[in-house]
Amino acid sequence: MSVLILIFCFVSFFISLWIVIPAPIFSLLPLSVGAPEISHWLVLTNTIAALLALFRLKSLPIFIGMLLALSLSLLPAVQLPATVQKATAAIKASLGEIRVLPNFRSAPFVVFDAVRGIPQSEIRRTLNIAVATPDNVPLRMNVYRPMQSGKNPAIVMIYGGAWRTGSPNANEQFSQYMAAQGYTVLTIDYRHAPQYKFPTQIEDIKTGLKFIQQHADEYEVDLDRMAIMGRSAGGHLAMLTAYAIDAFPFRAVVNYYSPVDLIEGYNNPPFPDPIDSRGVLRAFLGGTPVELCDLYRKASPYQQVRSNLPPTLLIYGGHDHVVRSSFGRSLYEKLKQNGNTAIFIEIPWSDHAFDAVFNGSSNQLSLYYTERFLATMLK
Template structure:
């Protein structure tokens, strides 16, 4: 075989491999992940959809130009066209989803809510809910100050640390307390720092806190640790340039669950707003009606967290469920869920919203293509939308709540 024929042969095989990989990744836009390992593909694929769209276009073009075998060309073209069709299914829904989110924000906060945000605060925010070029180049986080390994408590001999993100200039800033997710079993205060840096650069002091993990430490240990952190922040507010009269709790997944409990419980400190990204709200129903498929084994996670089933500990499950704490005059709450979330289904966020909105300010935003932990890809499609409305909700709440 001549070197030219060998080169063409290897090139054709490479195009086929790239086409298959593109289609494989794209397929997770519509296939629910049955296992925790495959869940990673289900999370990432929707967030890099423009990259996948581009990849499928490239492989289609390469097939048309450089594949001479009719059968191989047909296979690659079919792969690429299927990938393009699936990607288009998400991309064409970005603008309608953005419009739905605008409507939800306007209905809950008022059509003029953005006009109530101080001009100097709004000037630092993202200009559009979705910016295609940011998918490829990333979101500019800007310069901040960052403090690490700050011990705030040592319950049961377990050292708990926090990280603090501050604007580049010394001052006094509203406080955001960030609580990470991880099924109450994994994670630490340094995970997913992009949001913390982003918000610090826009005029907030962000505290990323730690808590003890299940199953070694069961509920309410985690909630106790959040309380320790809040007390520490209030006691040391001046040192860390935080205005604790303007404090927001923000949590992801298990962290959102803890944020809601900390803000809603009867003896909660003054909190100006709560941001809940895909957090569990009704643990009893979540146990009795797990998602299908259930890639993290939700029942096992809840048993590790609470020590058993709701049949064994019905009162404990009720006590640990934020939905049971809804009453008038709670802090304004933003709930963001993905329609394709197979860990905490969006119906639970909607359930919480329906109960909150009768007597409180609440916003429910649903992203049709998003899986659990969609914001792990900070410049991804879903997180761009979530970030745009989250920063506006927080700014509005600090002025109006």
């Protein structure tokens, strides 16, 4: 029994450490991403482990260690109230009073949902729609719609994956959730680096948008009420698409933890750097900023900022060591300087891809503000 208690204490302590320790290599990234998002469970396991260490093992060092782990697991909960206060103030400063609809989430974090999962309503799904085959590469699209028929405001979703992996099936829980809120969600595809380098990805997104316009009636899309959204590399492509001079007139842009200034990202990579940021950028663009300065600038949303851009919601993790939140803040400041509506929300305990844990604290908070932002812009 003592051995089992020791193993239980060690595992709970080990996972809790990743709330504050950034992943040094890619294979450990799920730990630093996931640990803060299950912190509510870690509070429970660390409390139990501390009691077992004190009363069953009678070990003061292990008890102190478990108190340390408990303190780490409480960090997101301690930081949550101030984070909510800042995010609410940021939304109100840009949009005024937040529009609230009956089916919105009731709070930025619901403990019951963290335990059971966020409820999903019945929707209609149309998967693997053939869009085009450039260079014999099939580009697909998924469509998620509410059960009721009729034209809906639409969200075009672009998946992430360092521009080299992924599919329209990514983040399906989010797509289903938003469809249940009354949107048509269209998740589109693009060709991947390193075989296909920038701007191939933008060309493919334009192909997808053209397909959506041609089939708007079939998929119940209101072309006058459309937003574009992406995560990480997908958010980067979404911003480039929406900020282009000849862009489709999107009503809103949502960017989760995306790179914005590729030259600065190459010259000042994060430490630690679990994805080899410089290698990812060379694969995407075909060289270094010294060799391809103009291309790096063309591929940087930060460099495309001007006035009269769509309102933009930026959500970044303060503990992100793939794309630092300071890049998102810099983009926010430049958007504001050019007279645009922009909202920046930083979640201090979150790492990159925090919303992979759909019922985690960070994604609950992000959903709470994203649905309010999109409803104000599109409904």
